[in-house]
Amino acid sequence: MSKDHPDGYLKHGREPIHKRDPDERKGDFEEIWEQKWDEDHLKSQGERCMSCGTPTCMSGCPIGNIIPDWNDLVYRGDWKRALERLHATNNFPEFTGYNCPAPCENTCTLNYNDDPVTIKSIERAIVDRGWEEGWIEPDPPEQRTDYEVAIVGSGPAGLAAAQQLNRAGHYVTVYERDAHPGGLMRYGIPDAKFSKKKVERRLDQLREEGIEFECGVEVGEDVPPETLAEEYDAACIAVGSQKPIDIPIDGRDLDGIHFAMEYLPRANPGQNDGVAVPEAMDAEDRSVVVLGGGDTGADCVGTAHRQGATQVVQIELLPRPPEERPEGNQWPDQPQTYEKSYSQEEGGVEEYCVQTQEFLDTDGDGAVDELHAHRVEWDQNEDGEWESTVVEEDMRVEADMVLIAAGFDGPEETPFDPLGLEMADDGTFETDDYQTSVDGIFAAGDANSGPSLIVWAIGEGRDAARHIDEYLTGETDLPPSLETDNEMVVSRR
Ligand SMILES: Cc1cc2nc3c(=O)[nH]c(=O)nc-3n(C[C@H](O)[C@H](O)[C@H](O)COP(=O)(O)OP(=O)(O)OC[C@H]3O[C@@H](n4cnc5c(N)ncnc54)[C@H](O)[C@@H]3O)c2cc1C
Numbered sequence: 001m002s003k004d005h006p007d008g009y010l011k012h013g014r015e016p017i018h019k020r021d022p023d024e025r026k027g028d029f030e031e032i033w034e035q036k037w038d039e040d041h042l043k044s045q046g047e048r049c050m051s052c053g054t055p056t057c058m059s060g061c062p063i064g065n066i067i068p069d070w071n072d073l074v075y076r077g078d079w080k081r082a083l084e085r086l087h088a089t090n091n092f093p094e095f096t097g098y099n100c101p102a103p104c105e106n107t108c109t110l111n112y113n114d115d116p117v118t119i120k121s122i123e124r125a126i127v128d129r130g131w132e133e134g135w136i137e138p139d140p141p142e143q144r145t146d147y148e149v150a151i152v153g154s155g156p157a158g159l160a161a162a163q164q165l166n167r168a169g170h171y172v173t174v175y176e177r178d179a180h181p182g183g184l185m186r187y188g189i190p191d192a193k194f195s196k197k198k199v200e201r202r203l204d205q206l207r208e209e210g211i212e213f214e215c216g217v218e219v220g221e222d223v224p225p226e227t228l229a230e231e232y233d234a235a236c237i238a239v240g241s242q243k244p245i246d247i248p249i250d251g252r253d254l255d256g257i258h259f260a261m262e263y264l265p266r267a268n269p270g271q272n273d274g275v276a277v278p279e280a281m282d283a284e285d286r287s288v289v290v291l292g293g294g295d296t297g298a299d300c301v302g303t304a305h306r307q308g309a310t311q312v313v314q315i316e317l318l319p320r321p322p323e324e325r326p327e328g329n330q331w332p333d334q335p336q337t338y339e340k341s342y343s344q345e346e347g348g349v350e351e352y353c354v355q356t357q358e359f360l361d362t363d364g365d366g367a368v369d370e371l372h373a374h375r376v377e378w379d380q381n382e383d384g385e386w387e388s389t390v391v392e393e394d395m396r397v398e399a400d401m402v403l404i405a406a407g408f409d410g411p412e413e414t415p416f417d418p419l420g421l422e423m424a425d426d427g428t429f430e431t432d433d434y435q436t437s438v439d440g441i442f443a444a445g446d447a448n449s450g451p452s453l454i455v456w457a458i459g460e461g462r463d464a465a466r467h468i469d470e471y472l473t474g475e476t477d478l479p480p481s482l483e484t485d486n487e488m489v490v491s492r493r
Helices: 039-047 056-060 067-075 079-089 093-099 103-107 119-133 156-167 196-208 226-231 260-267 295-307 454-473
Strands: 148-152 171-176 212-215 234-237 257-259 287-291 311-315 349-351 354-360 370-380 386-398 401-404 441-443
Touching (some): 056 067, 056 103, 067 079, 079 119, 093 196, 093 454, 148 156, 148 226, 156 234, 196 212, 257 260, 311 386
Parallel strands (some): 148 171, 148 234, 234 441, 257 401, 287 401, 311 349
Antiparallel strands (some): 354 370, 370 386
16 A cells, blocks of 8 residues: 655644533533544544554554554545454454553654654544444354353453454353443443443444353352353453452541442443432532542542532542653653543642541541541652652541542452462463463453553453464464554553
8 A cells, every 4th residue: 555645744733533621521421522523634634644664653552553554544535444454453443442542642653753643533533434334244254163162251351352253153152240241341431431332332243243141140159160161162251350459548447438440330320220329429519539540530530520529639649740751751652741631621639649548537427528648759769769758747638428549459359269270479360372270261351461451451352362263273363463562551540
């Protein structure tokens, strides 16, 4: 494919698909994104791609998306082929086109000394167009093998593995303990970031391709784990990494203190399965404190605003990242710089270098009223280790609801013990080429790599499927993930 627009970036500035006005959007639970986009606008953004000899954007993408090709196809108006190129490496481009932090944009060559190509907006536009035009259809296998595969967990990793294995002709059953499939795409990420209707239409595609879903079924509780080994030819454990990190300080057992993943699924209308929001999970007229500065904390801030909180304070123990790249953090490395989250754009207070000491019940009614904290400063000691020093002792923050978003610590207590699977030190499953210590049992996604990103989970699901297909049949036509030098299994949660 010849690419004749090396100077497009000189003609057009970077112009992503915008978010809605913060004041307007925080008044509802609809998506924060502008829903409509203009074809010519996206074409000009595609033209900004220089189609570099060494496409560093691709090495920034954990699934090796063939970004220059689809940028060029969009520039030429060949949206259908752009969609095919997109689907060649990514089963669910809308999951990433709407939610990915877009490490590819950070590594885009233009980002060296100009504004990067709006890769994420272009990806979103291609897949939006695909759904609108009816180009995304079920693609069941022409022939079936006799092999049966169980997938445990229906987040992006489980779904990607299921679709790939099903397309290879195997019979696939997905076990999901929640009422509906989708994992954190459905029960973690709020409607404001990604409408659940978009998860549903993908699930319809998967069902029509022949994948069976057994929902409300917890392996280890409703189905013995031995079933995986005894009744299936192979299994893939994709149970995520949802064990929350607690803050076990005085007052932790007061009412009004919840983990983020207790709160988010019940507080968002599209996620709570039609059940009214329980009072305990309603931030209306409350002063809310969110402990943790990652994506999960940001989603708590955004949800609390939408519920009508009087004030939302987001507290982070570490310092605020700098505006400019620090020394030694050069392109194409991922920038360690400050970025305002969508929910911080909508308001609230950001506090950095604050170490929570105690939750206080000042009126003795058994519920949290205040948070007592220290303000700290961070310095490196002689060995280069970071140490904190208290600079203000008696910091108080009003709090009648506290949401703990301090990260995740591997898969929840594993119900797979009877299988004798070895676990790694970080609590994830010990694997070699996705195969656990037990023959035929594989693991993928956050359960394998630790808490990460949707794009990484999709890549792991695809890769695991390839290894499972090879395990079953001795060969595989499923596509490999492109080799990348990407090292960003970073936790943003
Ligand atoms: C609030 C929040 C916001 C996030 N925002 C973003 C974002 O904006 N962008 C981004 O890229 N990433 C984001 N992430 C991270 C991303 O959602 C995860 O990395 C991704 O979903 C991991 O996919 P997974 O398939 O490995 O696991 P999960 O999505 O966690 O799915 C695991 C599934 O396994 C099921 N399960 C567990 N145990 C069993 C069992 N024994 N039997 C049956 N089923 C079981 C669970 O119910 C769940 O459905 C966010 C995470 C959170 C918590």
